Amino acid sequence: xxxxxxxxxxxxxxxxxxxxxxxxxxxxxxxxxxxxxxxxxxxxxxxxxxxxxxxxxxxxxxxxxxxxxxxxxxxxxxxxxxxxxxxxxxxxxxxxxxxxxxxxxxxxxxxxxxxxxxxxxxxxxxxxxxxxxxxxxxxxxxxxxxxxxxxxxxxxxxxxxxxxxxxxxxxxxxxxxxxxxxxxxxxxxxxxxxxxxxxxxxxxxxxxxxxxxxxxxxxxxxxxxxxxxxxxxxxxxxxxxxxxxxxxxxxxxxxxxxxxxxxxxxxxxxxxxxxxxxxxxxxxxxxxxxxxxxxxxxxxxxxxxxxxxxxxxxxxxxxxxxxxxxxxxxxxxxxxxxxxxxxxxxxxxxxxxxxxxxxxxxxxxxxxxxxxxxxxxxxxxxxxxxxxxxxxxxxxxxxxxxxxxxxxxxxxxxxxxxxxxxxxxxxxxxxxxxxxxxxxxxxxxxxxxxxxxxxxxxxxxxxxxxxxxxxxxxxxxxxxxxxxxxxxxxxxxxxxxxxxxxxxxxxxxxxxxxxxxxxxxxxxxxxxxxxxxxxxxxxxxxxxxxxxxxxxxxxxxxxxxxxxxxxxxxxxxxxxxxxxxxxxxxxxxxxxxxxxxxxxxxxxxxxxxxxxxxxxxxxxxxxxxxxxxxxxxxxxxxxxxxxxxxxxxxxxxxxxxxxxxxxxxxxxxxxxxxxxxxxxxxxxxxxxxxxxxxxxxxxxxxxxxxxxxxxxxxxxxxxxxxxxxxxxxxxxxxxxxxxxxxx
Ligand code: DGJ
Numbered sequence: 001x002x003x004x005x006x007x008x009x010x011x012x013x014x015x016x017x018x019x020x021x022x023x024x025x026x027x028x029x030x031x032x033x034x035x036x037x038x039x040x041x042x043x044x045x046x047x048x049x050x051x052x053x054x055x056x057x058x059x060x061x062x063x064x065x066x067x068x069x070x071x072x073x074x075x076x077x078x079x080x081x082x083x084x085x086x087x088x089x090x091x092x093x094x095x096x097x098x099x100x101x102x103x104x105x106x107x108x109x110x111x112x113x114x115x116x117x118x119x120x121x122x123x124x125x126x127x128x129x130x131x132x133x134x135x136x137x138x139x140x141x142x143x144x145x146x147x148x149x150x151x152x153x154x155x156x157x158x159x160x161x162x163x164x165x166x167x168x169x170x171x172x173x174x175x176x177x178x179x180x181x182x183x184x185x186x187x188x189x190x191x192x193x194x195x196x197x198x199x200x201x202x203x204x205x206x207x208x209x210x211x212x213x214x215x216x217x218x219x220x221x222x223x224x225x226x227x228x229x230x231x232x233x234x235x236x237x238x239x240x241x242x243x244x245x246x247x248x249x250x251x252x253x254x255x256x257x258x259x260x261x262x263x264x265x266x267x268x269x270x271x272x273x274x275x276x277x278x279x280x281x282x283x284x285x286x287x288x289x290x291x292x293x294x295x296x297x298x299x300x301x302x303x304x305x306x307x308x309x310x311x312x313x314x315x316x317x318x319x320x321x322x323x324x325x326x327x328x329x330x331x332x333x334x335x336x337x338x339x340x341x342x343x344x345x346x347x348x349x350x351x352x353x354x355x356x357x358x359x360x361x362x363x364x365x366x367x368x369x370x371x372x373x374x375x376x377x378x379x380x381x382x383x384x385x386x387x388x389x390x391x392x393x394x395x396x397x398x399x400x401x402x403x404x405x406x407x408x409x410x411x412x413x414x415x416x417x418x419x420x421x422x423x424x425x426x427x428x429x430x431x432x433x434x435x436x437x438x439x440x441x442x443x444x445x446x447x448x449x450x451x452x453x454x455x456x457x458x459x460x461x462x463x464x465x466x467x468x469x470x471x472x473x474x475x476x477x478x479x480x481x482x483x484x485x486x487x488x489x490x491x492x493x494x495x496x497x498x499x500x501x502x503x504x505x506x507x508x509x510x511x512x513x514x515x516x517x518x519x520x521x522x523x524x525x526x527x528x529x530x531x532x533x534x535x536x537x538x539x540x541x542x543x544x545x546x547x548x549x550x551x552x553x554x555x556x557x558x559x560x561x562x563x564x565x566x567x568x569x570x571x572x573x574x575x576x577x578x579x580x581x582x583x584x585x586x587x588x589x590x591x592x593x594x595x596x597x598x599x600x601x602x603x604x605x606x607x608x609x610x611x612x613x614x615x616x617x618x619x620x621x622x623x624x625x626x627x628x629x630x631x632x633x634x635x636x637x638x639x640x641x642x643x644x645x646x647x648x649x650x651x652x653x654x655x656x657x658x659x660x661x662x663x664x665x666x667x668x669x670x671x672x673x674x675x676x677x678x679x680x681x682x683x684x685x686x687x688x689x690x691x692x693x694x695x696x697x698x699x700x701x702x703x704x705x706x707x708x709x710x711x712x713x714x715x716x717x718x719x720x721x722x723x724x725x726x727x728x729x730x731x732x733x734x735x736x737x738x739x740x741x742x743x
Contacts, residue, residue, distance in 0.1 A: 002132045002155040003111045009044040012109065012134065014151060016158040018307075019300040023077045027069060028062050029105035031077035031138060031149075033185045037246065038302035049075050049187040054267065058084045060103070071103075075185035075269055078138070078149055078164060080104060088215060088263045088273050090164070090183040095143045096172025104138035104147040115152045115161075120506055122253050122540030123295040124152060124161050124319040131155075144170035148290075159299050159315045165292045168285040176283040177498075180275035182250060182296035186235065189246070191270045193218075193262055194234040194305075196562050201550040201583055203227045203531040204562035206645070210238065211264050219259035219277055223448075223484025223501055224528055225535040231258045232536075232566035234308065235272060242640060243304045243683070249312060250274050251566055253320070254294040255537035256505035257281075280487060282498025297536065305565065306683065310637055313568040316539055317634075321571075323516060325523045325543045328570065328634045331362035331475070332623055333410065333603030338551065338577050340607065342369035342376055346391045348609075350401045355608040357405040359616060360623035363475055364402055365410035365603075370395075373421055378445045381417045382424035384463040395471040403472065410475030410523075411467065415460045416508065417446045417481065424459075430490040431456050433500070443482035452503030453491045457511045468519050478512075478542060480528040505537075512541035525573055525601075534563065534571075544573050544601045551577035551605055552584040553596040554669055554732060557644040560599055561652075569654075570634040574600030576622070578607070590615060591701045592734040594622040595665050598633065598699075599652060602626045621698040632656055632663055639683045644669060648678065649725065655684040659715070662691070662739040666704075668728040681722035682739075685715035691739035693723070703728065704735030712742065 004013045011034065014021040020040040026032035035045035057072035059065075060083070071085040081089040082101030094100055115131035117123055124131075134151040146169055152161035162182045168174045191211050195218045196204040209216060218233065220226035231252035240247045250272060252258050257277030264270050274296050283291050299311035317326075334356045336344055344366075353364045372387045374380030386394045399409040418425050418432055425432070425447070432447040434440035440447055449456050467473065489500040516524060526533060526542035530549030538545055548559045556574065563572055574597040579587040597603070604619070611619070626633075636654035641664070644650035648670035654663045662685060668678075685691065691714070695707050706726045713723075718739070725735070 001111065001113070002153040003134045005109070005111060006044070011044050011046070014134065014153045014160055016153060016155045016160065018158050018302070021160055025106045026074070027066070028060060030071070030074065031106055031136065033075045033077045033187070036184065036186070036248065036300055038300070060084065073265070073267055075187040076183070078104065078147065078183050087265050087271055088261050089178065090180040090273055091166065091176070092178040092278065093145070093166070094175040094177070095145065096170040096174050099143060102140045102143050102145060102147070104140045104145070107137045107139045109134065109136040116150050118163065118292060118295060120509060121292065121294050122320070122509060122537045124154070124159070124253070124297060124315060126152070126154060126319055144168070145174065154315065154319065157314045157318070158311045159297060161295050161297050163293050163295045165290050166285070167290040168287055171287050173287070174285045176285060176291050177281065178275065178278035179291055179293045180273045181252065181293040182272070182274040182298065184272045184298070186270045186272070188268070189270070190238055191235045192238055194236055194565070195260070196230040196232060196565065198227050200227050200529050200532065201548060202555065203534065203548050203559055204230050205558055206562045206565065208236070211262055211270060213264045213266070215261060215263040217259060217261040220257045221277055221279055223257055223487065223504065224480065224533045225255055225258060225537070226483070227529070227532040230534065230566070231260065231274070233260045233274070234305070234565065235270070236305070241304055242306045245304050246302050247305055247308050248298065248300045249308050249566065251297045251312060251536050252294065253297060253536040253540070254505065255508065255533050255535050256501055276502060280498065280501055283502065284496055284499065294537070306639055309565050312566050313638065316536060317568045317570060320536060320539050321543045322540065323520055323543070329627065329630050330523060330544065330601055331408065332360065332626065333363050333365050333475070333575070334361045334608060335365040335367055335575060335603060335605045337367035338582055338605045342374065344369065344390065346398050346401065349398065350405070351609040352607065353402050353405040353407050355611065355616065356604070357407050359620040360627065361407060361604065363408040363410050365412065365475060365477055366398070367412040367477065368414070368479070370411065373419070379419040379421035381414055381419040381446055382422040382449070384413070384467065395467060395473065399471040399473060408475065409471070409473050410477065411473050412477045412479060413464060414479040414481060415464060415511070416449055416451060418449050419446055433484060433488060434486050435488040438486065440486040443485070446482060448482065448484050450489050450491070450504070451507030451511070452489045452500050453507070457507045460511055461514055464515060465518065468522060474521055475523045475525070477525045477527055477546065480533060509537070509541070516541050531559070531563070534567065539567070539571055544571055546573040547600065550583045551575055552581040552586050553588045553593045553667070554586060555584060556596050557650040557667060557669065560596070561640060561644050561650070564638060564640060569600060569638050572600035573603070575603040575605035577605045588732040589701045589734070590618055591699060591704070592667055592732050595667060595699055595734045595736055598626050598629070599665060625696065625699055629663055632661065636663070637684050641680045641683070648672070648728070649680070651680045653682060653684070659684065659686040659689065660741040664737040664739070665734070666725055667734040668732060671728045671731060675727065677727060678725040679722055680725065681720070682718040685719055685739070687714070687716035687719065689715045690742040691715060691718065692742055694738045694740065696736040696738055699736035701730070701733040701735065703730050703733035707735055707737070
């Protein structure tokens with residue numbers, strides 16, 4: 001059992017292979033958090049924190065004159081609310097009697113094998129042998145509420161999941177304004193927060209902020225996890241880098257608005273709180289009812305950020321992504337969006353397929369614009385009736401012609417949206433999010449369907465299922481192109497409107513669950529104007545997510561670098577697009593575009609029917625290469641070898657599971673004359689193995705082909721001394737090297 005209760009010390013210890021997490025049933029039944037860090041075999045760690053009498057930090061009434069015992073200073077497993085802890089609360093609530101307090105004390109706990117699940121919500125899953133569950137019940141007698149904290153422990157992959165649920169034990173209704181999924185008090189140490197911020201077409205750029213006394217938070221009020229901030233954060237010790245130092249990551253398995261808060265308190269303790277965005281949220285709990293918070297995933301590494309990322313990659317790849325597409329290979333796609341935008345017909349798509357099929361492309365994704373009233377982005381969303389002027393004979397005829405080329409057809413939907421110019425809006429104006437008497441904000445000319453209404457989700461299920469039943473379409477791109485505003489549901493009474501944002505997300509998850517269950521062979525790719533909803537919640541339903549609407553290879557280096565801290569490479573939708581790039585106007589070599597897209601789930605997004613014979617030949621080699629390397633890219637351990645936000649060379653590597661091989665990708669972002677020879681040090685190899693070093697000539701720009709490095713080297717040499725790369729020449733050169741274990 002990875003969870004141990006020590007009756008004498010009243011400690012509960014969660015053990016994974018390389019980390020330890022501990023809490024203690026402290027005085028008066030208060031649950032104290034004692035430790036989360038590198039592996040410790042045994043002991044009561046409560047002594048790591050010392051209780052002192054601190055002025056203005058009061059004492060619970062049952063502590064009599066014990067002035068050193070204060071909820072305002074104690075590291076708590078889940079902070080109380082309104083009874084003397086003045087730091088960021090985990091919960092905010094209004095009890096039936098109007099009081100706003102919760103003082104939850106230990107009542108019971110249960111340890112069982114296997115991992116709990118959360119009905120209606122995405123969560124990590126595991127076989128009976130792979131994880132254990134701890135459930136702790138706390139109760140606030142006066143406020144009449146029960147707080148249940150649940151933990152899942154994955155010993156082998158060093159991951160712990162957490163969630164909280166609040167039950168109303170009173171006769172009168174109560175209101176929950178906030179219920180964090182995760183509260184973590186780090187009793188000692190200075191911490192920096194690494195978070196991933198951005199904007200449309202430039203998502204998940206890393207930023208590192210030293211936490212100082214006071215509070216710092218990141219989050220989204222957009223109803224989705226958002227381009228602006230990602231629900232994945234890292235607390236890192238100052239100086240912690242890729243290879244060394246303490247760091248802990250927290251990922252929220254949720255796709256709606258979120259808040260990740262930190263506070264360094266008066267005595268230097270750091271609190272991390274993560275959960276549903278409380279602003280605009282209020283859940284009414286009738287007597288006996290329970291509100292279940294979504295799951296958060298935690299991992300700790302005392303060996304730096306790379307090891308931390310590996311833990312999240314494994315957890316998400318092996319215990320979050322589900323179904324047929326969990327393991328590769330996945331199809332190489334060609335998407336027509338940047339090739340044609342709205343301007344296409346069956347013939348045009350077939351032309352693209354004809355050019356793509358001989359190169360080895362598996363599937364053509366027909367993007368936005370295939371349905372009626374959709375020749376620009378001003379109309380059509382919601383009806384999902386095929387436009388037979390563009391596609392004579394409909395989807396079936398199109399699929400047949402694509403299939404005749406030896407390829408499959410994929411399709412784009414934006415299910416959550418409606419255009420005012422649509423039959424759906426005309427017949428169901430009450431199905432959109434809008435506040436009575438207030439004309440709703442438009443964004444990209446569209447309104448948001450109210451997915452909190454079951455009837456709306458049933459309608460969407462029928463529309464999508466009909467399309468998937470009527471034609472062989474084994475791929476769906478699930479797009480979502482605006483933030484939620486004017487949040488008000490016609491289906492809820494006034495005093496329950498605060499439930500709408502979360503009910504929307506539950507509706508979305510319910511719809512995705514039905515579709516993925518009923519169409520198990522379909523590969524669903526998530527998307528929200530690129531990576532506006534790139535989160536662990538979506539990954540439960542969509543094994544890959546379009547990483548960004550920015551397809552510029554050089555910008556993508558930063559976007560994919562930031563994404564890699566929390567998310568596996570197989571989750572990253574990445575395409576080779578045309579030059580000059582449509583978002584930046586930059587011109588990069590085809591080889592470099594290929595290398596960058598290979599660091600993800602690979603595809604193309606250009607008009608292949610216009611490509612030259614030379615380009616097609618090049619792409620055929622790219623695809624062959626990718627198909628050979630895909631297992632290594634998906635399952636190998638991913639190493640960030642440089643930081644593309646500051647280094648002139650962006651380099652990463654994928655190391656085989658038995659350390660038998662290593663694929664190195666390097667892209668030059670700056671060219672300079674007569675400079676130092678760029679140099680990288682490899683990681684994760686076997687020091688005792690000798691590797692043959694091979695330049696993948698088909699994946700190197702002309703400049704990269706000048707590489708004259710070692711043809712053979714020991715793993716120890718490659719990790720201690722490294723490899724030198726050619727001096728840069730021309731714009732944005734790149735090369736790929738493959739190391740293979742010598743027999
Ligand atoms: C935004 C997506 O990210 C794009 O790839 C494309 O599908 C457009 N929407 C279509 O409207």
